[in-house]
């Protein structure tokens with residue numbers, strides 16, 4: 001294990017090195033237990049994660065430069081000094097940390113094979129490097145795993161915006177037979193039967209009822225952890241806060257295309273989150289041979305929304321290939337080139353789709369497309385990636401292995417797809433190098 005960590009160190013960049021050092025400092029006090037047993041009792045952190053400040057009431061509140069800026073009004077679309085939308089915070093450090101253990105623990109799935117992190121892996125941009133997700137026993141999920149960075153700001157969740165809170169959302173994967181295939185009763189029993197979890201829940205919810213863990217506490221803790229995933233310190237952000245040299249000339253060119261009235265990207269992918277949080281019909285293609293995904297039509301039972309999907313954030317987008325709800329595009333270049341293909345060019349014949357008016361024919365040149373990709377690369381910031389623990393309370397291997405299903409992949413080999421491996425330990429270290 002240590003030897004592996006050292007070899008990985010060699011190929012880490014400066015930032016990665018700093019992160020690894022930070023990780024090993026925080027891990028230094030922990031013994032490394034054998035699989036299945038816990039060498040040291042797990043204790044929940046009583047400190048807020050990076051970018052949060054602990055209030056007098058003992059909860060964590062987000063602190064960020066963007067909070068100094070005014071609201072979106074009157075700033076024009078795509079302006080750099082725009083405020084962030086409302087967000088979820090105010091969880092205690094213990095709740096956030098408990099959520100982290102739950103998130104990485106495969107015990108949350110019906111057969112103990114799959115954790116949230118199996119499909120939302122920190123080293124793969126909190127996505128999974130797959131075109132479409134794979135759940136317990138190799139079940140194919142029909143959409144790709146979105147990133148979880150900055151979900152604290154999202155009003156609607158899932159590609160088709162069908163959930164309105166993180167607590168509601170979590171119940172989707174937990175109980176879906178294709179994803180984690182658990183039941184509320186079994187999930188509660190698993191946690192309640194585990195002495196460590198009973199202790200940790202008491203610590204995170206000191207006012208809770210007797211000794212009973214509740215499902216509400218499980219969902220809340222998962223939400224608390226996810227809202228701590230803040231990515232707002234990319235080179236783009238430094239530029240936005242006034243450090244002009246943070247972006248290269250090419251990236252600035254790309255930013256100008258992105259914000260232009262010709263490309264119109266910023267109309268939907270609006271800074272600083274790079275999403276306006278709306279659902280839009282853009283008519284992106286399904287993978288070869290797969291039926292049309294009607295998307296948000298089902299959410300509102302509205303044919304006008306056929307093929308409508310939530311505008312995804314573009315934060316850390318260089319890390320989360322393949323792209324779109326379907327994972328149809330293996331590279332960022334292909335995803336961006338989709339927008340020059342002509343309005344509705346990928347809509348199957350005979351399907352009536354109400355394509356959004358900002359999707360048209362901008363006729364971007366190859367150079368402009370390259371610059372857009374350059375700019376999107378400047379939106380990467382994983383500084384506050386949380387540490388993956390060596391052990392979780394169930395004693396199972398953290399993260400778990402979501403079985404490989406090769407036919408689920410696109411034929412393109414983007415970096416993260418090529419890295420994909422059934423061995424979660426390899427995945428963890430390999431992706432960091």
Ligand code: HEC
Nearest residue numbers: 115116119133134135143144145146157158159160173179
């Ligand atoms: C089998 C893979 C898989 C597992 C396991 C999984 N997810 Fe997901 N997750 C997905 C996919 C795929 C989507 C998109 C589904 C859709 O839009 O219909 C998604 C969507 C989400 C979203 C919405 C993000 C957004 O931008 O709308 C959140 C939040 C999320 N998952 C959190 C979790 C949590 C918490 C767990 C564990 C309880 C979990 N996921 C387990 C694959 C998975």
Ligand code: HEC
Nearest residue numbers: 264265268280284309310311312323324325335339356358
């Ligand atoms: C009308 C709103 C709208 C405009 C304008 C728009 N997008 Fe999008 N974008 C979306 C939606 C909606 C999706 C998700 C569609 C899907 O999954 O089928 C998306 C997806 C993407 C993705 C893939 C994200 C992921 O997580 O997989 C990228 C990259 C992207 N857009 C870049 C751009 C660029 C670059 C431009 C400008 C040339 C642009 N978009 C213009 C709405 C828009």
